[in-house]
Amino acid sequence: MHELSIAQAILDVASHHARGRRVAKVEVRVGHLRQVVPDSLDFAFSLLTPDTALEGCRLEITPVPAVGRCRACGAESPLECFPLSCLRCGGFDVHVLAGEELLVDALELEEEPLTNERVGHGSHV
Numbered sequence: 001m002h003e004l005s006i007a008q009a010i011l012d013v014a015s016h017h018a019r020g021r022r023v024a025k026v027e028v029r030v031g032h033l034r035q036v037v038p039d040s041l042d043f044a045f046s047l048l049t050p051d052t053a054l055e056g057c058r059l060e061i062t063p064v065p066a067v068g069r070c071r072a073c074g075a076e077s078p079l080e081c082f083p084l085s086c087l088r089c090g091g092f093d094v095h096v097l098a099g100e101e102l103l104v105d106a107l108e109l110e111e112e113p114l115t116n117e118r119v120g121h122g123s124h125v
């Protein structure tokens with residue numbers, strides 16, 4: 001279950017940014033090509049967070065569709081499944097533009113007032 005290691009990585013990034021503050025919500029962006037099952041990730045997260053700053057924290061998962069550009073014809077296509085191929089010419093030499101990301105996008109920290117802290121351009125997990 002690779003969701004468990006991903007959940008651990010998200011927990012590490014979020015704890016680092018929270019610097020001891022309690023975290024109410026973590027927003028993550030997960031590319032389609034990471035093949036993460038949101039329910040499994042949510043479950044793995046709930047197993048890891050007790051007794052941490054993220055106990056009871058909500059995990060908001062935003063899926064990112066995959067897009068690729070064909071090196072043969074230059075067309076951009078959505079990438080639905082493996083093997084990745086160009087919709088226009090059927091070629092397999094596709095450069096992935098989006099869909100491989102796994103980012104902690106934002107944290108909502110339990111403070112007065114509640115703040116929503118952006119994590120720069122997102123932190124790669």
Ligand SMILES: [Zn+2]
Nearest residue numbers: 070073086089
């Ligand atoms: Zn093509």
